[in-house]
Amino acid sequence: MTRRLLIVEDDPGLQSQMRWCFSEDLEVAVASDRESALAALRREEPDVITLDLGLPPDPGGATEGFGLLEEILRLAPMTKVIVVTGREDKENSVKAIGMGASDFYQKPLDADILTFVVNRAFRLAELERENRDLARQRNGTNIKGIVAASPQMLAICRTLEKVAPTDVTTLITGETGTGKELLARAIHDLSPRSSKPFAAINCAAIPENLLESELFGFEKGSFTGANQTKKGKIENANGGTLFLDEIGDMPMALQAKLLRFLQERVVDRVGSVNPIPVDVRVVCATHRDVRQLIDSGEFREDLYYRISEITLDVPAVRERDGDALVIAQSLLKSLGKQMDRPNLAFTEDAICAINSYPWPGNVREMINKVKRATIMADGKRVTAEDLELNVSDSATPSHINLRQVREQAERQAICQALQTTGYNMAQAARLLGVTRPTLYNLTDKYKIDTSAEISEV
Numbered sequence: 001m002t003r004r005l006l007i008v009e010d011d012p013g014l015q016s017q018m019r020w021c022f023s024e025d026l027e028v029a030v031a032s033d034r035e036s037a038l039a040a041l042r043r044e045e046p047d048v049i050t051l052d053l054g055l056p057p058d059p060g061g062a063t064e065g066f067g068l069l070e071e072i073l074r075l076a077p078m079t080k081v082i083v084v085t086g087r088e089d090k091e092n093s094v095k096a097i098g099m100g101a102s103d104f105y106q107k108p109l110d111a112d113i114l115t116f117v118v119n120r121a122f123r124l125a126e127l128e129r130e131n132r133d134l135a136r137q138r139n140g141t142n143i144k145g146i147v148a149a150s151p152q153m154l155a156i157c158r159t160l161e162k163v164a165p166t167d168v169t170t171l172i173t174g175e176t177g178t179g180k181e182l183l184a185r186a187i188h189d190l191s192p193r194s195s196k197p198f199a200a201i202n203c204a205a206i207p208e209n210l211l212e213s214e215l216f217g218f219e220k221g222s223f224t225g226a227n228q229t230k231k232g233k234i235e236n237a238n239g240g241t242l243f244l245d246e247i248g249d250m251p252m253a254l255q256a257k258l259l260r261f262l263q264e265r266v267v268d269r270v271g272s273v274n275p276i277p278v279d280v281r282v283v284c285a286t287h288r289d290v291r292q293l294i295d296s297g298e299f300r301e302d303l304y305y306r307i308s309e310i311t312l313d314v315p316a317v318r319e320r321d322g323d324a325l326v327i328a329q330s331l332l333k334s335l336g337k338q339m340d341r342p343n344l345a346f347t348e349d350a351i352c353a354i355n356s357y358p359w360p361g362n363v364r365e366m367i368n369k370v371k372r373a374t375i376m377a378d379g380k381r382v383t384a385e386d387l388e389l390n391v392s393d394s395a396t397p398s399h400i401n402l403r404q405v406r407e408q409a410e411r412q413a414i415c416q417a418l419q420t421t422g423y424n425m426a427q428a429a430r431l432l433g434v435t436r437p438t439l440y441n442l443t444d445k446y447k448i449d450t451s452a453e454i455s456e457v
């Protein structure tokens, strides 16, 4: 594979020196300002860019260089950018790394050091590409109930598989409807505690005065109406897993009591002075920004560190590459079966709309929309209108160039055809209007696993 380097440098002397350093091993392009650099980025798609921060119209400063760095990383976030600064320019080097540059190099030019830094960046880019390809090949997850094909969710599933057998307290964060509770259950199901109870409590749904007795239980006579002793959720989960949903909404007074429980592993029932030892694994979830809650004094920092021994940040559906369609199709299949409307399929406009709609309510919103569409669809085809998705409302994704748009569309069409035909290559090729060898070439090119089944809801 050709290794492409883009040198962004406004000094013609340095340009030719740098070109001379690399032109034997690499395909080198040179740009001297922001505009030509962005054009070369779109055209050449270099893996590595050396970027002189002092570019016109601010050759003595770094504003233009920083502006270009930001734009490069927005358009092509996988590109490794090495910023080139003046000898004493430590501050700008650090700032550039903070913004996402992968390395820095200080002038004056030393061919050996520069070659070393550039080769290291290429190696990193290659390793990252291999990693992404591997993640893509491992299409789907074996975790029950979770439908996923995106590298982002597959990475979360792999972390979950490692965390589940341990007893570490796990915090799951993410927008509403992203599957936090589903993941919490998966942690329990994959743990040695799976045959013991999974007790869930929503801290935001229970009034403050009841939450304490719900969680910790109470002794008979401890308050009016306490006619008998009752165990709380924590005790009921003994041996198993306690899931504290919406932990960010837990009242301050109870946070102190929960912290004591997490530290001592004993519960004090309301009205009792005898602590009871309990063995539970705790998983928490929240859609709120806990760091912000700590800053505003609504959440105890010490409790945060207790509950977040491991944190799983679940991305929104719109941030996962390719998950929206895979989940929607799985839902259409399972809901269609449930509602006695099997063999429904999305039309082209529905697929487009599913891929470009931002899904603010995530999978929960998707379930509602697919359920509605299952009822509303005429015949076997489900349209964007049945889903109540207006394509023109959708956000337009930013693509680096036409080739990327084409490849993404091609990859999507192939995955869709394979799923529709149950991974039958001959039928999928017919559906796509190509020969079987062409389809094999394309699945090889895009590293699409032709045997993998996606797990179902």
Ligand SMILES: Nc1ncnc2c1ncn2[C@@H]1O[C@H](COP(=O)(O)OP(=O)(O)OP(=O)(O)O)[C@@H](O)[C@H]1O
Pocket: 145, 146, 147, 148, 174, 175, 176, 177, 178, 179, 180, 181, 182, 183, 245, 285, 286, 287, 327, 363, 364, 367, 457
């Ligand atoms: N990856 C997925 N595959 C299949 N179903 C999913 C997936 N993610 C979520 N769901 C389904 O979406 C619905 C919402 O998921 P869940 O309740 O776990 O979300 P949540 O993040 O806990 O939401 P909230 O913050 O509002 O409580 C559930 O019915 C769940 O089964």
